[in-house]
Structures are given as structure tokens and as C-alpha cells.
Amino acid sequence: MSLNSERGRSGGGGSATITDVAAAAGVSRQTVSNVLNAPHRVRATTRERVERVIAELGYHPNRMARSLRASMPGMVGCRILPVNAGTVASIQDRFLHALAESGQRSDCHVLLFTASDALSETERSIALWRAGAVRGVVLYDIARDDARPRELTAAGVPFVAFGRTARDVGSYSWADIDNEAGTAAAVDHLVAAGHRRIGFLGWPEGTRLGDARARGWLGAMDRHGTLAGSHRLDVRGPDNMSSGTQLMTELLNRPDPPTAVVAATDTLAVGALHALQHRGRRPGEDLAVVGFDDTPAAAALGLSSVRQPIEDVGRLIMAELLRLTGAPDPDADGGSHMNRLLAPELVVRASSAPRTAPAPR
Amino acid sequence: MSLNSERGRSGGGGSATITDVAAAAGVSRQTVSNVLNAPHRVRATTRERVERVIAELGYHPNRMARSLRASMPGMVGCRILPVNAGTVASIQDRFLHALAESGQRSDCHVLLFTASDALSETERSIALWRAGAVRGVVLYDIARDDARPRELTAAGVPFVAFGRTARDVGSYSWADIDNEAGTAAAVDHLVAAGHRRIGFLGWPEGTRLGDARARGWLGAMDRHGTLAGSHRLDVRGPDNMSSGTQLMTELLNRPDPPTAVVAATDTLAVGALHALQHRGRRPGEDLAVVGFDDTPAAAALGLSSVRQPIEDVGRLIMAELLRLTGAPDPDADGGSHMNRLLAPELVVRASSAPRTAPAPR
Numbered sequence A, B: 001m002s003l004n005s006e007r008g009r010s011g012g013g014g015s016a017t018i019t020d021v022a023a024a025a026g027v028s029r030q031t032v033s034n035v036l037n038a039p040h041r042v043r044a045t046t047r048e049r050v051e052r053v054i055a056e057l058g059y060h061p062n063r064m065a066r067s068l069r070a071s072m073p074g075m076v077g078c079r080i081l082p083v084n085a086g087t088v089a090s091i092q093d094r095f096l097h098a099l100a101e102s103g104q105r106s107d108c109h110v111l112l113f114t115a116s117d118a119l120s121e122t123e124r125s126i127a128l129w130r131a132g133a134v135r136g137v138v139l140y141d142i143a144r145d146d147a148r149p150r151e152l153t154a155a156g157v158p159f160v161a162f163g164r165t166a167r168d169v170g171s172y173s174w175a176d177i178d179n180e181a182g183t184a185a186a187v188d189h190l191v192a193a194g195h196r197r198i199g200f201l202g203w204p205e206g207t208r209l210g211d212a213r214a215r216g217w218l219g220a221m222d223r224h225g226t227l228a229g230s231h232r233l234d235v236r237g238p239d240n241m242s243s244g245t246q247l248m249t250e251l252l253n254r255p256d257p258p259t260a261v262v263a264a265t266d267t268l269a270v271g272a273l274h275a276l277q278h279r280g281r282r283p284g285e286d287l288a289v290v291g292f293d294d295t296p297a298a299a300a301l302g303l304s305s306v307r308q309p310i311e312d313v314g315r316l317i318m319a320e321l322l323r324l325t326g327a328p329d330p331d332a333d334g335g336s337h338m339n340r341l342l343a344p345e346l347v348v349r350a351s352s353a354p355r356t357a358p359a360p361r
Helices: A018-025 A029-037 A044-057 A063-071 A092-104 A118-130 A148-155 A179-192 A208-223 A241-252 A266-278 A296-301 A310-325 B018-025 B029-037 B044-057 B063-071 B092-104 B118-130 B148-155 B179-192 B208-223 B241-252 B266-278 B296-301 B310-325
Strands: A074-079 A108-113 A136-139 A159-162 A173-177 A198-202 A234-236 A260-263 A288-292 A304-307 A339-342 A345-347 B074-079 B108-113 B136-139 B159-162 B173-177 B198-202 B234-236 B260-263 B288-292 B304-307 B339-342 B345-347
Touching: A018 A029, A018 A044, A018 A148, A029 A044, A029 A148, A074 A092, A074 A118, A074 A310, A092 A108, A092 A310, A092 B092, A092 B108, A108 A118, A108 B092, A118 A136, A118 A148, A136 A148, A136 A310, A148 A159, A159 A310, A173 A310, A179 A198, A179 A208, A179 A260, A179 A288, A179 A304, A179 A345, A198 A208, A198 A241, A198 A266, A208 A234, A234 A241, A241 A260, A241 A266, A260 A266, A266 A288, A266 A296, A296 B296, A310 A339, B018 B029, B018 B044, B029 B044, B029 B148, B074 B092, B074 B118, B074 B310, B092 B108, B092 B310, B108 B118, B118 B136, B118 B148, B136 B148, B136 B310, B148 B159, B159 B310, B173 B310, B179 B198, B179 B208, B179 B260, B179 B288, B179 B304, B179 B345, B198 B208, B198 B241, B198 B266, B208 B234, B234 B241, B241 B260, B241 B266, B260 B266, B266 B288, B266 B296, B310 B339
Parallel strands: A074 A108, A074 A136, A136 A159, A159 A173, A173 A339, A198 A234, A198 A260, A260 A288, A288 A304, B074 B108, B074 B136, B136 B159, B159 B173, B173 B339, B198 B234, B198 B260, B260 B288, B288 B304
Antiparallel strands: A108 B108, A304 A345, B304 B345
């Protein structure tokens, strides 16, 4: 674990950790980190106290690194995830491009690295930061109980997250998509087009994204008074195309099948389209389908889909990371965080084209 | 242009350029670059001569940068291209992941940057290299008359290219896909399935990739003796879906339409599938379609497609860049380059499922 290895890694001479410094100075670890990396953001009296403690305890996590960093172009680290063969494309490339483009305006670049899991991602982030290779890191794809924000905070590594954990959301900076609003917008659109029996193809319960998208469907169905006729049309399976085909087939075999479905991802939605084609049913005409993520496959298939404003997320995250690690802000004591929830946008295509007649009951 | 600005950028004190050093020492600029960045790769006598000239002329392009570089994790630069909304997904994310993953094994990371065009990409590459932020760069998506290899060579920036220009291919390191073999394999597959009238949906003449893929179709059709009946089935348009739909419709309207088509990209192939659906023709049963790139959309649509071994390309390129910029090789004088052509692989799906009966003539 990263915390256990901190003493060993903290460099020749000093054996104090950032936790020791924070405790002795009576400040948070984030403030110690700010004194080291963004001193202008810390009040002068606090800064002097922390610097005194740093000198007394002989703490120097990455002194050489900091002097190197001062003379290099800025760099923020970001893990790149492998492309998952079972899904219909990720939106990671759009995110990375947005990060790189907005960072560059401040002469800051993105350092890509790979990791086998979240733990090794955290360890590598800490190592890169201590080596002075990055001034902070970006966390992508945050899970509900994600340990990364906690561990990076403990290690003093500046970071901004795309997504947020279930707890402690006020203690770090993040930007997130309002996933619930996305599936709710899909239901609103389908109800406006005359649909009443609207199914939901989702992930098994227990994931942050999957549950939020399910809640959006549920809340909107309830609000429209259409839940009573559709509550059993909520079916779940893993996020791959054959699962989408299977779930859609299951719904089509019901005595009272839906006239429309909202899928938690484009991958499940594409699987659903396959099921329709197999039955000779026409998407949009015989049954409406809406996906989530507006992947290139959605555009290719004429699939309506909820689009995440991921370029905006990338820009916000980079700006916040630059602010946390560099911009002078004499009034701040490291306590303010960016917490931004962005609304997604429904892109309507042929798979859910408005119906001229009301949907069959 | 990068060369003109070299004097101004070459740093305080010395005003000599790498060209001056190369001329005075009677070696290539690449050898001067190797003396600076990979001295073990240069013969001792050559190295001493170049070092003497460097000292005499007071040449120091990035002395501080090199000392910084020695103490930082290695970094190679790579431009990330924006995701093109008109196409069905790029394979850039697979390439970047492969680069990052293989570099990491040698403690080398990928620095992402964006650029509005090839010229600003070159300028940024040179600036990053001079600042010591990268030890070299990766060139993605090489055009026939691409100026980047020439300009980076002139500036002494180590690089490896994915793709190759029409000329000077022996003067720098590259890995490329045998695009011609890819479309030829698609034709072989369709002929084996009983097709004789096989169309080609391609880009307008004049691009490296587009022309290579057209040549593959042409050569294989000629080899199978099927060209005489199909030579007018070679149609061209821009690389977007509506263009693919238009080209396919044009072929379907011919008095003697094809029974199969090979498309230069998945994007054109997806457009062709739309044209078939619009006519109520079933892909694979009524008309076979093969795309190129095996994008996630191809898997989603059951589209047969030629798959580039892009993970292998990423690994080869990173290994070569590490070799050029670091690995000791006392016998080399900077003259050896990696020139690797990799064969793509045809992935057969429902859109070109083998026919049981011979195709109608």
C-alpha cells in the first residue's frame, strides 16, 4: 500500500511523512502539500508555521523534483485504460484530447501511463509525483468506493477526479456528469413521443454509473405516472453486446413487451438493436431504443443516445488541476474544491424518431 | 519554419547550429544528435571528433535539458488527434495505449500534446525536445509527402514514424501496415466465397493510405481474373458515412451491380450498410461488405473488416525509440533504422459470411 511505503520512499535523510508534518503544524495534509507545491495559495502565517515544521522534522519528499519541475514544462499524469473489445468504443480518447488541448494553453502536458488496477495506478501516481515528473494527476472513471481520492490525498498528491465517490465528495475536486438526468431526459423524450411502456436495460446493481442511470429511468417513469405498467421492464446484465441482445430478447418475449427501451450504455443498446434485427423488428418504427454515451457506433447506427459533455469535463478538470498546483490565490488555505455536476444532452436519431400515432398499449 | 528558428533557439552563448557541427565534423546531423543523446551508439573515434567540434563551436542546444533528462523518468512525445465526428471511431486510442504500456516497462512515459496542423506539431516537438521534456517523438498518421520526418531529422530530434513517406524511407525508422495486403486479403476472401463482381469504395486518388488500399483491391482482382467484369466498380469519395451511402447507392443503380464491395475504411463500409438497409437488402446475404480498421463499430454491426496489428506497431515503435535514444550499441554509427511492414488480418463477420451457392453473375 502506498501509505505504508511512504517512509521508505520519502528520500535520503528525513524520515518524517507528510502526515507527521500536518499533525505537528496543526494543518491538513492538503495544506502541507500546498505549501510545497502552491505556496501562494496558503496564508503567510500558515505557510511559515508549516515551513518551520518541515525544517524541524527534516521532511523533504521530493525537493530535487520540485526544483526540476520549476524548469520543465508542466505535466499532469493520467492513466490510459485499455480499449475493451466487448464494448462499442470508449469516450476516453475525447477526454484525453480535451485534457491535452486545454493544458497546453498553460504550457502543461498530459503524461500517459498504464496500470493493471487502481492500486498500481495510485502507486504509480505517487511515484511520478515524487519524482517530479508530474505536478498532479487526473483520475478517470471513479467508482463508488474508489480508494484513489483517499490515498492520493493522504500522500499529498494533487489531483482532480472525473466522477465522485459516494462519500467525502466535499474533500477533493471533481467534475461529474449528471447521469440520472441523462436517462430521465431519455424517458421524457420517449413519453413525449407517445410511449408508455418503456423498459430499462442496465447493469447489475452496485455500480455508481449503473445505479445513477437506473435511478434516472425510475424517477422519470414515476413522475410521468408510467411506472406501474413498466416496473417489471427493468432488466439487468453485464455491459457487453450479447448481454444487451439477451436482455432485449427477454423483454420481447414478455406477454406485454415494451414499445421503447432506455439502455444504460450504447453497448447494451447496440445489443438490443441486434435482437430487434433478428426478429425483423425495425428500430424506431417498431420499437424505440435510446443508448448512453453517444459513441461513434451510435452515430453509425442511427442510435439515439445521451451525450456526455466530456470536452467540458476535460477543460474544467485541467483548469482546476492547474489552479490547485500553481495559480496564486493568497486568500485560500487549500480548503476550496471544485465540485461540478454537468448536464448531459440527448442526441435524437432514427432509433427513437418521434411517432406520428400514439404507441400501442 | 523550424530550421530558420534554430539559431535563435539554440541557447545562451553558442550560436552554432547542429548543421554547423555536422559540416565541421564531416558527419550527418543524426550522428551529432546521437553523440548528444545516445553516445554509446557512436564509434569512439567519431564521437571524439564530434565532441571536439561541439566544444570548438560552443554548441549547446539543450545542455541543461539533457542534465534534467538524466534524472527524470523518460518521456516520448506524441500528438493526439481530435476525434473526427464524421467517422466511426479511430484506432488512435489502441495505439496510444500500446505505446504507453510498452514504454512503461522501460520507465518511459508518453507525453501527449495537441497541434492544429503538422507544422505546429513539428515546432512543438522540437520545442519539447529542446526543453528536455521528451527524449524523442512518435509520428502518427504519415502522409505521402509528409514534411515531419525531414524537419525532425534536420532539427536532430529523434523520432519513429507509424507509416512512411513516399521518399527517403531508408533514412529514418518506421513501422507501417501493409495496407495493400489488407484489401487484397478482402478480395481473396470474397472470391473464395463465390463473388466475381466485387466493387471498391475508396478515397479520391492522392493519399498514401487510400491509394495503397485501392492498389490491393486492383492487384487481387487482376490476379483472380475478375477485373475485366469489375473495373468500373471502383468508385471514390470522401471518408465519411454519407459518402459511403452515396457510393454504394451509385453501384446498386448500375445495370450490372456488384455482389460484394471492399471499402477503404469502416466509415465508408458503414455508409454502404445504410444504403443496403434503405433498399431492404441484407448485408452478407444479398451483398457482401468488407471494411478496413476493425473499429468497435464494425464489431457492433457484424461488419467484416481488415484489422491493423496496431498494438504490435505501438510496441515496435516504442522499442525503436528507446533504442535510438538510449540503448548502448557500440557498433552503430546512427545509420541503421528500423523499417518494418506488418501484415493486417481479415476479421470475417456476418456482412461477408461465406455463401453456400455461387454468387449470381
